[in-house]
Amino acid sequence: MLGTILDKRYRIIQQLGKGGFGETYLAEDIRRMERQCVVKRLQPTSKDPYTLREAKLFFDSEARTLAKLGQHDQIPDILDYFEENEEFYLVQELVEGNSLNQEMIPTQPLAETEVIGIISDVLNVLSYVHQCQVIHRDIKPSNLMRRYKDRKIVLIDFGAVKQVHTQYVNSQGQTTFSRVIGTPGYMPNEQAGGRPRFCSDIYSLGIVAIEALTGLHPSQLQEDPRTGEIIWHEYAKVSPQLTVIIDKMVRSHFSDRYQSTDEVLHDLKNLQFPPEPPLPPPNNKKLVLISAFLVLGLGAFGGIRYFGLHPNQVDNFFNQGLEKVEKEDWKGAIAAFDKAIGIDPKNGEVYLNRGNAHSQLKEPQKAIDDYNQALTYLEQDVAGIGVQWQISEETKLLTVTNVYEKTSAFEGGLKAGDRILAIDGQSTKGKTVSNAVKLIRSGKVGTPVTLDITRTTGGEFKLTLNRVSIPNSDRAFAYYNRGKANSELGNKQKAIDDYTEAININPNDTDAYYKRGIIRSELGNKQDAINDYTEVIRLNSNYADAYFKRGFIRYELGNISKAIEDYTEVIRINPNNDAAFYNRGVARHDQGNKQDAIEDYTKAIQINPNYTNAYINRGNALGNKQEAIADYTQAIAINPNYGLPYYNRGVAQGALGNDREAIADYTQAIRLEPNRADAYYNRGNARFRLEDKQGAIADLQKAAELYQQQGKQDLYQKTLSRISQLSVIKN
16 A cells, blocks of 8 residues: 555555554645645445445445544544545544553553543543544544643544444345444443443543553453452552542443443542643654645645735635635634625635635535535636646656647647746746646736746756636636535536536546546446546546446446456556456456456455455355355354355355255354345255255245245246145155
């Protein structure tokens, strides 16, 4: 993953951690002056379409919940979330600090007053979390960060969104989860049983307090065999008052615990040992600027165009809004933009940026209202020369990336790769793309503009071009952003119309084609979606997601060979894309090319050792039943609540004549997926071979009932015939 750029924006620079639910990385936002952020990668255990669809809905819902929680100062803000290659990513604020497990040194207890301070600080955060009807589910020292700048405790790594990894959908569309969220030793009994409560978080925090006071990890503590309560008093030097509070926090049965954070805080305040004042932040630490917002268009925030501060009152408020944007103070930005609009209610640029701020606050309808106003007042055409450019990451210079045909730039010989040193004598060093655009637009159509250029082949020269009338790219931003907002609200046809308008203004907008393709596919317009992805690929031959999406649709439409070509391109671009290897393996398997399919499944497993379906499908492709059984067994070890590998292992056991083992597997498959008719059918035949005629007929009758309910008439008739055959056979 190191060096990978996700969502064409977040460059992975370091792995911070890896666990059963995914990985956490340090990244830099290349669209926001390389500001650092945290990216969490979550992989659904199962890749089947039902699970992926439900996982996406669940992920979107939970990410929005976490975004709401991020409004609290001591919870990292969710800056962005997205799906890429059937994996889910959260982008969070980077917290500059250290975790409590770095402070809590084994065998070295913390002072009682320090522990009281930790408990109180965390309880105040949990009070807000619980008010939002959220249970953290993974309170432990490594998830409690002490922030350098103010020594406050920041609560990280909420357990809710981890369920994306553990979620699967059975054949009846029922969503379940394969793993309990939490950490052994820190979670109470009810949480381990899959029924967490608000007081479960209080229990976990109490365990953290015990660990801090004793210097012992929870695994080193014993339970009283009579009461089930934790034995810890003898290992700590603590006042009787605090002992009583912590004991009540960690009662074995939830009904005996504190039921709310307010109850604990009330008792803590009555202690005679107030928390010590926080220590000042260390001098040798530099605060890291957090990553900013989700880009809602083709360039910098909302296509903002400005160069220095503007003199009049409207622009003063506008610039205040931009300053708030830089600080990610979206509400403050909206308040400033409101004042600008109050003075100039026809300023399209202000509406555009206020709409973007509303989008950051997850207020799509308010954003749409602003984009509508922006499109009303933004000019159709502006002065330009017909180029796209960006700040080169390597040289930090303004660099031309595309020159449109039949424009003054094209006719004047400007080329992609040319570096612009100055515009009309004003240096571009240290300036943004927006600054450059502002300079170009500052002159009227027909007036000249002079560029100081250096070319990679060597030499510097000046080029004077005439400004021409070009479509206003801010309108393209507004349409694109409105399309995303409409998509969030489920207005899919309106979103398509908006992306189409963005494309009409900028025919080279790969993101608009890609987003339109996704929605067209969701609406069943598969060929139109393919056409959009094809256009993306024509414009950018390394757009891996477009190949992946096109390959998926081609496979759905039965064009297996073309699907394989697309997945091969994804692998060319990203050799570590496990989903591309898996999907190509499925396609090759369908073609009867089992050996190549096995190689693809194996590669997917090497990249992602927890890829359940890769093990299952490799087992299906293997001719050796014992090897297949080994793969199904590994799939079960990864996800013991997934019925399919049990069923497939049962089939393999039956083929080897191991009917008792087969029956055991079919029984597990039925327990997990009660409507799997094939499992009843096969178990019935296995029971008959073991001379359990009554059990066999009962299973076959259940299979027939299910086949009929599911509209599988051929299998229904086949099962009835089998029942008739067995009925006349004597025991």
